[in-house]
Amino acid sequence: MNISSITHAPDQCKSDMIIIGHFQDDNSNAHINTLEQSIQDQFKARLANKDFSGKSGQTLTLYSTSGTRVEILGLGKNDKCSPSSLYTLTQKVSAIAAKSRCSSVCNYLTALNFEQINNTLKHKLVCLATSHAAYRYEDTKNFKADNVHHIESLQVFTEDGHASAVEQASAMSAGIEACRHLANNPPNICNPQYMADYATDIANTHDRCEINILEEAQMEEMGMGALLAVGRGSVNPSKLIVLKYNGGGDAKPFALVGKGITFDTGGISLKPGPNMDEMKYDMGGAASVIGAFKAVAELQLPINLITIVAAVENMPDGDAYRPGDVVTSYSGKTIEVLNTDAEGRMILCDALTYAQEFEPQVILDLATLTGACVVALGHHASGVMTKTDGLAADIINAGQEVHDRAWELPLWDDYQKQLDTTFADMKNIGGFPAGTITAGCFLSRFTDGQNWAHIDIAGTAWNNKKQGATGRPVSMLVQYLINQA
Template structure:
């Protein structure tokens, strides 16, 4: 998609379709008022006759006869005096949903003028560019018939003035959208294709495409030598070997400590010997969405080249019930030296992550954030609207929560109190890998916290937000926006 900013005035910008926001009541935005006057009051007549109410997210497409626009798309903005980030997203997605399968080649959007609470024009431009990439995404890799190309080739955002910050915002929004869509591609790819080795190849390809990224792949022999036994215990039952993927971006000063992202990359999760129920097991290809978000964030970072050092680490394995698979009751020694009694092989995400979290100590990180589709309990607690957040540092937790609010990619903090740790006590090892049904998301994070005592760390449980089920089944690309906002807030 080609993007541009328009600063020369609405009437002077020709487009196949002009998109304007119409409120339910009150004063119209300047662009809607200008368009109405240009078309001799057509828009106000449509509203007055009751054909369009301005209800949030509603749309109406009006064909026109002349220039400068061939059509006008009216989008309901609801009440203009109280637009939230979530409402702005609904407006943008409604407009783009109507545009993407229509006949327009060039759309001129005026939505950046809407007054979103506590957000400036640069934020609105970045958000709209990201929303465009999200909305126009299609995954057709495995369709036998080629999908016809969309007519829409260019989107121009109408803005108040020529400004370098708005150009940067436009680029940021595009890059975050590209990162999200890469994460979605990876998540949507089936497990017979998306394996640990396939993920590793994508990481290598990223380094080939962007020379600012260095990628190293550790195989099972190398991981065994490091003592990463719990990670390897997950891949033991599979014919597919595990991989540890390490990506480094060095955009900051050499002495600057890196911010580290660690992603859970279970490319398919049967549950192992603790076999999952068959219903919806196909969705366990999404159990690598934490890894996908790390790759997506690294791509966005590579495109934007901010002044910051970032390390992305992916612990990838396939969890299968083969003859060599780990058994419930087995005791494994972690890379940290702690021993783990594995009571449930379907609690495998924390097993691959704990060795990865020990591994990243070598980078002397400023912060570490792990991202994982870790617990079904998180979906019970928070549904599909927010990721679960737990941290050993309140300042880091606050920064991630604020990044989520700014981007609309929200998280909610849960407690990481010492009282929960006792649920992980084992009679036979230093720790067991499950803590029972109560507080399942919290005890999973408590397990990870045993391996993160030497640095500032946060855990994002994205089980409820990483993909959609049902009619709209597919990966969402979350939490790439949250991660990117957080990382860019630290860039020089």
């Protein structure tokens, strides 16, 4: 979907649908008053007859004499309209546009002043919510032509120098779409090689980008024993995908590291059958960092960025790693495997160690790592863990700026003892209590001295089988990097 800014009034729009917002119990609407008299008369009559009041979620459809559809969206009372409300309501009206076969939309929700939402955020929310609602997974599904429609262009009313917010949201939307594409594809298609090919296409399409892919033989020679152990049971070779964006001259890069388990059976510690199909989403961290990389490359931010994806499939066969195995990581530290379903931290520890070779100023790792994070935070917030003062606040604040929220969990040394074992430097699980935090503690042992944060997106990367991948937290990552730039 092409997203752009406009500054003209609704009466000058040349689109299939014009969207105008209306607060509850307002007696007039400045933007409706710019439209032809027949529209104004219809609107006033509906208000007078109390057919429409602007209650949150109400919609009113009017048509101009030329056939342009004007969709008026009720926003409720201004002091009650939160970022969540605006995002949800924009999705609703955008879905109406798609179902009504409107390929072009002019959105004037941004023309309103919201008491709870600043001007930059309202522009980004409208763009991101429209893009999210317009997304349709099609890769492995046959549609009849008359049942499929896309919003091809979105024009957002912009004033007071907020065109950059629309530009940023447009790039974020492209990154989110890339993330959802990767995560929603089935594991027989989106395997490690597919992810490597997709990342290669991004690098070849954008300026200042390059890519390097480490194959199993090279990783074996380097000593990445933890990552390679996880992939031993699969016929699909593991990959370490390294994307580089060079926009910051000699500055030290930012590093994003993503967990890319393209399918997770649990290995020998086999998962239960029900809902195992959802383990195609276990590469949500990898998908999100690839999406963020794409957005940064489109924006041509003045930073350097390293994006590392550990792409591995966790399968059980005669060569699969076992509970009780002790493996040696790339760092040289040994790990006792007590559960082969705690595989994400195994591949991440080697990827995190490798990331440090680029001397990054910050490392963020993204992973659908623990079910315990879903228990703790549900599907609303990602979990952030770090030992670096201020880093969690920077990440969380960036998320607030695009309504992609996160919450900090403690990473105290008190939890570290749960990883102690007689037979290795550490074990790969810390037991039932505080499972999300002990997973973070495990990763922290491979990031000594680094400005590093771990972001657990197990509850936010996907919602359900109907909606699928959410594309989170691409917008949070991109906003964080914009702020740093």
